[in-house]
Amino acid sequence: MTSTKDAVTARGEWVRQANRFTQRVAAEAGRYRLIVSLACPWAHRAVIVRRLLGLEDAISLGVVDPIRDERGWRFTLDPDGRDPVTGIEFLSEAYLATDPDFAGRFTVPALIDTTSGLVATNDFPQISLDLSTEWTRFHRAGAPQLYPEALRAEIDEVNDGVHRDVNQGVYQCGFARSQVAYEEAFDRLFTRLDLLSERLSDRRYLVGDTITEADVRLFTTLVRFDAVYHGHFKCNRNKLTELPVLWAYARDLFQTPGFGDTVDFDHIKRHYYVTHPDINPNGIVPKGPDLSGWHSEHGRAALGGRPFGDGTPPPNVTG
Template sequence: MATAQFGSETSQRGEWVRQANRFTDRIGSPDWPAEAGRYRLVVSLACPWAHRAVIVRRLLGLEDTISLGVVDPIRDDKGWRFTLDDGDRDPVLGIGYLSEAYLATDPSFSGRYTVPSLIDVPSGKVVTNDYPQITIDFSLRWKAFHRAGAPDLYPETLREEIDAVNAEVYRDVNNGVYRCGFATSQQAYDKAYAALFERLDALAARLADQRYLVGDTITEADVRLFTTLVRFDAVYHGHFKTNRNKLAELPVLWAYARDLFSTPGFGDTVDFDHIKRHYYGTHHQLNPSLIVPQGPDPRGWYEPHGREALGGRPFGSGTPPR
């Protein structure tokens, strides 16, 4: 590997490589039983990986079971900061920086402090920052605390298909936009750009005659795709050079994203201010001026999407979150 960049690394070919998750313990193990009030989910509202956990927590009704800490959208040299809270400290954990929880767990840790992180409140230690597993565990290992009418986001009969779709979406779309934005060679950028739009075209074809990615209800797969799509025009299209088309110029995906945006638990967890301030105000190498653009106009997200005509039941036999 070559020199570290943006908290991860670039290969000798200029390809961006995401940092591996350091903490991968699971709730439901003997050391970490599922208990209401014991754990705190720390997120940035700007981060798509953290946004997944916010959506799933809300859809399943875990707000009163797992508390939520939100960091400042601007990450400085010390990492994520709790400057949105009184005294610049998280009111539950009592820390000013997420790094304090990481170093309390592993004093030798020298990587990037990432969100989402699920932290054990009594000890102040990080249980997991394994973002793909956090949301799956919310569905499977916190069932006893789900609200009445919570949807099944990871139904057993569809898990193999959901996992396959998630793998493709992660490689080419979720992580693909970063591989475009942080590439340090033309060859690496071109490769990531081609894979991204080939996958978006394939997803559009898949969604042309079905409302959701897998089955006829919202699943984990829709959550994972949505958090990238909702950031696409605001930051990825320009900031990460993913500019073959805007999302608003891709009719099927634009309608699909608006359908989810209008669904309780999705649009009401989006913060475009945090999203734009983080990306444009943190990536100095990509945006030396740190100017945050005014657009795009968010009112387009509220336009009718017409996807109801495809059928489907957003929450299956369940109900929307409160």
């Protein structure tokens, strides 16, 4: 069996499963379908990058139901409960067709090769980078440089700390199986958030003066913070709304085309609160928080910078 399941160490630390399909994908318009959950922060990265770069016509998008059952992600949002392009009812069908011995979680995002129905890659960190670097001939006119070569070393360094302590950190808090493991993850998370607040106190974006991959990766955790991580995952030293710099930074991005218009709070809340019965056994989905603050003035433009550099915002498109 090809097992890459999540694990828990002897100290009660949660360890995310490794990505199973990590081969690189050659860019070919119309061949691949990006399967995502709008609830998942890892998938959300790819949704944002695809939108910012204008790759909608080159890579189609399939969205799964936010409620995942024991069989994995379901296409129950589509007519007849099947993905209209691949014809599958569950993402697991593509995984098991690619590797019949696969025994891990069937994760999103996944790029499906529509010519074979097989998983081309589920390597979420590489997917968004490849959209920026390998799919350039399919980018829209005016697409931003999200991973500019001159800034890659700094972007990678920032991403490393954000991934370890924030993107992963909220899960390590939520899925910890001992008090010590939880508290260590909690301390790493808020230490990193404090460092990010300091970094962003006098600059609009994490690296350089435009939006980059680093901002995309931090945003997808921040936008879920008060809705799910603060309560559901016990990340409760502060709410995002109580961290002035990060709250303003997150609102700035949310109000930028390609960010807030890809957020679905309904999917986010229903997924987390319904699919983790060990954390929330009654499956009750909170009514809050109040989301109106996301549209309030943030004042970050005074720090300078241009969201898209010499490029332009993505047009108002769907799909």
